Amino acid sequence: MKSAAAVQTQKPSTSASQRAKSYLKDNWQLYIMILPAVAYFIIFHYMPMYGIQIAFKDYKAVSGITGSEWVGLKHFKAFFNAYYFTRLLANTLILNIENLLIGFPIPVIMAIMLNQIKNDRIKRGIQTTIYVPYFISTVVLAGMLYIFLSPTSGIFNTVRQWFGLRAIDYMSSASAFRPIYIISSIWQGAGYSTILYIAALSGIDQALYEAAEIDGASIWQKIRYIDLPSILPTIMMVLVLDCGKLLNSNTEKALVMQTAGNIPKSDIIGVYVYNVGLGNAQFSYTAAIGLFINIINFILIISVNKISKKATDVGLF
């Protein structure tokens, strides 16, 4: 209707409530359109937040969330004093730190190297291929790990035996857990991150390269002075996001990789919450653990963002 344009060009003698009415008349549909998304987050995200309070209560199913009685910090104290507290924390933290240290640079390197491939068809072929592992489910990936690392018929041990080495049951070994976890995570996720960096690299102004050519720069130099600075914002954004997740647990992956043998290292916080919270119905206790981790993550990501902004002027928000 003409009204929108007409109202806006009128002199500012229209009152605030008249402007509001006119805005709503033209735009009420927007609020209906966003409703499904809002409803989704209320049901699946904000309603559960109401249930967080059981971390401070002794939840009993008969009393429900609201009816169960308050016990203050009892569960938190129990967690901090538990003999396994340090092990859980260490397993979770070390796994994520090692994963970050090794897994973070690899996609960056891959993107930079891929960007240097001149043949367009090969480049696109590679891009398509490195993305494929991303589509494999966690269960299938774990299944492949069990199969390939099997001490009786797995290809990995078959090759070991060609070289006269004995077969090892890797999936039952606690010391092998982290390497297997990290390597398989890289195998699966590197392609996805690489594409992210390639997108950033493709936005670099060609004139920069031409200028470098004229100055006689080698490829290594071009990478150092053009590529790296240009993708620094993207790198910092991903880094901040990853650092905020340092105490996160990829529960789904660790759970499916957990065997009786590797529990000392595979018991990360998320898996513990699943096993004890749902398995043993210790709802309040594990809800407290979950809340504790959530708060730490929150603080972590705000801090890392601040540091990133101070150091490189780039942050997530």
Add this chain to the structure above:
Amino acid sequence: MSASAGMAVRKSKKRISKSDQVFHIVNTVLWIVIMFMILYPLYLVIIASVSDPDAIIRGEVVWHPVGISFRGYEAVFKYRELLRSYGNSIMYTFASVIISIFVTLLAAYVLSRPKFKGKALFNLFFIFTMFFGGGLIPTFLTMRDIGLYNTPWVIVLMGSVSVWNMMVARTFIQTSIPHSLYEASMIDGASHFSYFFKIVLPLSKTIIAVLAVYYGVSKWNDYFTGLVYLRDRNLYPLQTILREILATLQVDKSGDYMMSMMDNVESMVEATKVAQVAKYCIIVVATGPVVILYAFMQKYFEKGVMIGSLKG
């Protein structure tokens, strides 16, 4: 002629420096190794799935199938619980993706409107959930309390809207659909509804393809939601059943697995061997559709991912 053409000719005949040559060799080797490391495991699964069980155990299947045999696939297609969960997953994924695309695009459209009042509030409402949440246990209890536990709906709906995808879609709409189109439509008397359905949607094929792949793959591959929120084995999605076969070292709960391997087979030993091959076949059957979908959507998908990651 030599002076002006000389510049052009000189550029194309430029000698590649030694260090650049080394770089290209290293790069080539690097990518050959990477391609091998990605493709070989997948290749191995495929050739093993059609190989003879004994050859696999003897470690003979390395570069090519040995003793072509389809007993693994035979057993898979007789495994009723697996087939049922496969059908479940098809329905869950289909329903979920349609809902996801619809809800996500609607919200993305709203958030892309420059004069949308309350935008900052809504943004905060959505983005906050990326950093803070109820956690597994409170969510579990909530689902029980509102009656979604042990229903197909909890699978279809949970995870059906992602803030990240919403933002990528919003960026897509902002950058790919010219604002002039919007202004012209408004002058013509269009409403938000009609503009969205008649103009935005048809122009959003790329982002719809991207969303379909992201949401679809995520739903198809999810085993955890079924594990936590379902009790009825009839409702289990594919990956939740797969977990019992591929990733737990105990005998599976249904007994159906070994039974189907037992068909046409003389002994328990034989059945166990067939079960080994069947694992490869199951992987192929479970992952095949996803890879095929990716191959088909490839064209739209790569373009969309680029747009999304550049600005999202």
